[in-house]
Amino acid sequence: MDESAGSPIGRRAFLGIVGLGLSSLVWGEPALRALNSLTSGLPQGVQAAIPALGGGWRIYAVNPPFPTFDPATWKLRIDGLVNEPVDLTYEQLRALPRAEQVSDFHCVTGWSVDDVHWAGVRTDDLLAAAGGVKPGARAIDFVSAEVPYVDTLTLDQARLPDAMLAYEMGGQPVRREHGAPARFVMPQMYGYKGVKWVAQLHVTDRIQPGFWEQRGYDTDAWVGRSNGY
Numbered sequence: 001m002d003e004s005a006g007s008p009i010g011r012r013a014f015l016g017i018v019g020l021g022l023s024s025l026v027w028g029e030p031a032l033r034a035l036n037s038l039t040s041g042l043p044q045g046v047q048a049a050i051p052a053l054g055g056g057w058r059i060y061a062v063n064p065p066f067p068t069f070d071p072a073t074w075k076l077r078i079d080g081l082v083n084e085p086v087d088l089t090y091e092q093l094r095a096l097p098r099a100e101q102v103s104d105f106h107c108v109t110g111w112s113v114d115d116v117h118w119a120g121v122r123t124d125d126l127l128a129a130a131g132g133v134k135p136g137a138r139a140i141d142f143v144s145a146e147v148p149y150v151d152t153l154t155l156d157q158a159r160l161p162d163a164m165l166a167y168e169m170g171g172q173p174v175r176r177e178h179g180a181p182a183r184f185v186m187p188q189m190y191g192y193k194g195v196k197w198v199a200q201l202h203v204t205d206r207i208q209p210g211f212w213e214q215r216g217y218d219t220d221a222w223v224g225r226s227n228g229y
Ligand SMILES: Nc1nc2c(c(=O)[nH]1)N[C@H]1C(S)=C(S)[C@@H](COP(=O)(O)O)O[C@H]1N2
Pocket: 057, 058, 059, 060, 061, 062, 106, 107, 108, 144, 146, 149, 177, 178, 179, 190, 191, 192, 193, 194, 195, 196, 197
């Protein structure tokens, strides 16, 4: 793994991940197509030992194998402090107002991917599908199908004009390793704030520390203005 392009902080954070013994996979696009089918049945430790770089993205997961996506049975739960809790099917998600954007992506460990083309649904349109939020709503827990990954954004953060629940990445449906069928995109914050394999938006009255925040990373993870940067 070549993390030498990262800043000292980035390197330290990366080593911290390794030190925790978590399976932060470091994979590259070219090898993934083949590796995914080959490695899905392997033990976590073996999967984590495969470094395949390329394409700019590093594929991260904390609890492999990656969740699977079946369009016939998949549901997105939107509940908590909303007026009409709902389970959206994939078809219903795709029928919500479509937004598109091109934005840069930054991981706190020091790597970035510029000009990523995303398509998906803005937070307001997701919340509208659940009848809107109730008084007192302040935050959203984004719960991953990859247990126990979770992260929380304030409502204001999640509603930023360049934040979205993306179902397309680079003009294609979000690939399995990138969080199929939907991942949250929060370009103004570091990548760990954007949950992959999103299964639930739980609206609450408070910020709760997400997976990486429980391990020392900042809750307000503004790019260039947090985590020691
Ligand atoms: N469910 C889940 N979401 C996740 C992560 C993860 O391990 N699991 N890693 C986060 C981090 S730290 C980054 S930088 C990005 C990486 O996205 P990629 O794997 O598509 O490159 O996903 C974020 N979302």
